[in-house]
Amino acid sequence: xxxxxxxxxxxxxIPGDSITLDQNTTVEGLTYLYxxxxxxxxxxxxxxxxxxxxxxxxxxxxIPLKGRYIPKEGDVVIGTVVDVSLSSWTIDINSPYSAxxxxxxxxxxxxxxxxxxxxxxxxxxxVLLAKIAQFERSRGVVLTVQDKGLGKITSGSLVEIEPCKIxxxxxxxxxxxxxxxxxxxxxxxxxxxGRILLRCPSLELEYITILAIKKIESEAHTIGLTEKxxxxxxxxxxxxxxxxxxIK
Amino acid sequence: xxxxxxxxxxxxxxxxDGRLPEELRPIKIDIGILKNADGSAIVEYGATKVLAAVYGxxxxxxxxxxxxxxxxxRCRYRMLSFSTQGERKSPAPSRREIELSKVIREALExxxxxxxxxxxxxxxxxEVINADGGTRTAGITAAAVALADAGIPMLDLVVAVAVxxxxxxxxxxxxxxxxxxxxxxxxxxxxxxxxxxxxxxxNGVLTPEDFRKALLLxxxxxxxxxxxxxxxxxxxxxxxxx
Numbered sequence: 001x002x003x004x005x006x007x008x009x010x011x012x013x014i015p016g017d018s019i020t021l022d023q024n025t026t027v028e029g030l031t032y033l034y035x036x037x038x039x040x041x042x043x044x045x046x047x048x049x050x051x052x053x054x055x056x057x058x059x060x061x062x063i064p065l066k067g068r069y070i071p072k073e074g075d076v077v078i079g080t081v082v083d084v085s086l087s088s089w090t091i092d093i094n095s096p097y098s099a100x101x102x103x104x105x106x107x108x109x110x111x112x113x114x115x116x117x118x119x120x121x122x123x124x125x126x127v128l129l130a131k132i133a134q135f136e137r138s139r140g141v142v143l144t145v146q147d148k149g150l151g152k153i154t155s156g157s158l159v160e161i162e163p164c165k166i167x168x169x170x171x172x173x174x175x176x177x178x179x180x181x182x183x184x185x186x187x188x189x190x191x192x193x194g195r196i197l198l199r200c201p202s203l204e205l206e207y208i209t210i211l212a213i214k215k216i217e218s219e220a221h222t223i224g225l226t227e228k229x230x231x232x233x234x235x236x237x238x239x240x241x242x243x244x245x246x247i248k
Numbered sequence: 249x250x251x252x253x254x255x256x257x258x259x260x261x262x263x264x265d266g267r268l269p270e271e272l273r274p275i276k277i278d279i280g281i282l283k284n285a286d287g288s289a290i291v292e293y294g295a296t297k298v299l300a301a302v303y304g305x306x307x308x309x310x311x312x313x314x315x316x317x318x319x320x321x322r323c324r325y326r327m328l329s330f331s332t333q334g335e336r337k338s339p340a341p342s343r344r345e346i347e348l349s350k351v352i353r354e355a356l357e358x359x360x361x362x363x364x365x366x367x368x369x370x371x372x373x374x375e376v377i378n379a380d381g382g383t384r385t386a387g388i389t390a391a392a393v394a395l396a397d398a399g400i401p402m403l404d405l406v407v408a409v410a411v412x413x414x415x416x417x418x419x420x421x422x423x424x425x426x427x428x429x430x431x432x433x434x435x436x437x438x439x440x441x442x443x444x445x446x447x448x449x450x451n452g453v454l455t456p457e458d459f460r461k462a463l464l465l466x467x468x469x470x471x472x473x474x475x476x477x478x479x480x481x482x483x484x485x486x487x488x489x490x
Contacts, residue, residue: 012482012485012486014396014405014478014481014482015359015396015401015402015403015404015405016402016403016404016405016439016440016441016442016478017441018441031364032401034361034403042403042404042441044361044401044402044403045396045399045400045401045402046396046397046399046481046485064399065399065485066286066287066397066398066399067398067399067400068286068304068305068306068399070365096304096305096306096307096365096367096368097307097367097368098307137366137367138316138366138367164399221485
């Protein structure tokens with residue numbers, strides 16, 4: 001059930017390469033293409049194109065290989081507090097746009113800055129898991145923590161990778177992420193902005209997980225990655241004497 | 249005239265460095281060489297060596313400069329003080345460098361889809377490490393690959409090359425000596441897949457007929473460099489795949 005088995009064809013495109021689409025083709029990630037005329041599109045970024053053929057329907061998936069994180073409403077991100085104002089925090093979310101989190105949202109009730117000090121709740125340097133509530137390109141990003149599992153992060157370690165490679169860390173139907181969690185017994189929270197939070201039972205497992213994530217990042221464009229990473233983790237575990245061997 | 253006395257084309261039609269008129273200098277393109285930059289490239293046109301680094305899209309630092317509908321593109325072209333022959337170049341930005349920064353920026357702007365990132369800045373730095381003619385053209389070629397390496401959406405790559413006239417012969421990709429003694433020098437930047445010209449300058453005199461020939465010559469050379477650019481971008485991902 002890994003993603004490699006479903007992919008029929010994969011090619012690398014660079015800006016200026018043209019792609020011909022017909023009526024039977026659907027495209028995921030059309031924002032990375034530029035329409036030249038009715039059926040010809042041009043790639044605007046260095047990207048991989050996965051072509052899946054089912055009966056007489058073609059499905060293209062454009063996966064960019066590099067680029068900054070652009071916020072999207074509903075994304076879960078991991079941010080750090082960089083500034084505190086009277087009734088809000090400025091959060092760095094690893095994107096060209098900085099985000100705001102309002103005090104009333106974090107505290108859950110009306111906040112009066114004359115009575116309370118906002119730094120009591122969150123101060124510069126604190127890390128939090130939040131969801132993007134609003135994003136307008138002309139205004140900015142507004143975060144919310146009003147959802148299950150969101151809020152200040154007090155333990156664990158943070159790994160940062162390129163945001164466009166997050167999709168590979170999760171994998172198709174979370175296959176990669178489930179495999180990682182199963183193999184390393186770590187709790188993994190993936191922020192869409194390229195930051196990953198790990199909570200691991202031991203230092204050695206944490207180290208292996210970080211190595212595996214970095215390997216996913218550098219080999220994101222290869223086929224059959226989940227299997228490769230699984231073998232890699234097992235190998236590392238054997239090397240460190242955590243397990244003796246495992247039957248595949 | 250004094251200029252015409254210098255013999256730049258030999259009897260057998262070869263130029264001072266042994267090239268044929270329509271022959272390019274050996275070109276080398278390497279990408280992703282700087283760790284801190286989002287995208288980077290080093291381009292060599294013979295002895296001319298240019299480093300380009302791209303940062304962004306990132307927050308605009310003097311806040312008032314940001315634009316509500318698109319990203320601002322800032323470009324700085326600079327010649328390092330050891331890049332020239334003979335006298336050391338002053339490190340202070342000269343009038344020429346400021347002008348070339350603008351020329352390079354305007355050559356790249358049509359290719360960049362800046363409206364996808366409003367209220368941000370894209371910074372392009374072009375540093376000439378070794379100058380031997382054609383630094384602006386090498387700079388544009390390098391900056392275009394660095395932009396693609398940074399993952400910035402572009403309509404097409406941009407390639408630039410100079411065409412000149414030496415002793416009445418049209419030649420491509422002039423080196424330092426030819427550049428200084430040419431009858432005409434015309435740097436051209438093109439988006440090859442779209443077939444659109446983004447920069448065209450002309451120093452000296454060309455007849456309309458010569459101009460047409462020169463343009464064709466440039467397009468041919470640009471297509472060759474374009475292939476090298478694409479190969480450099482592909483190479484980065486293919487080496488990991490093995």
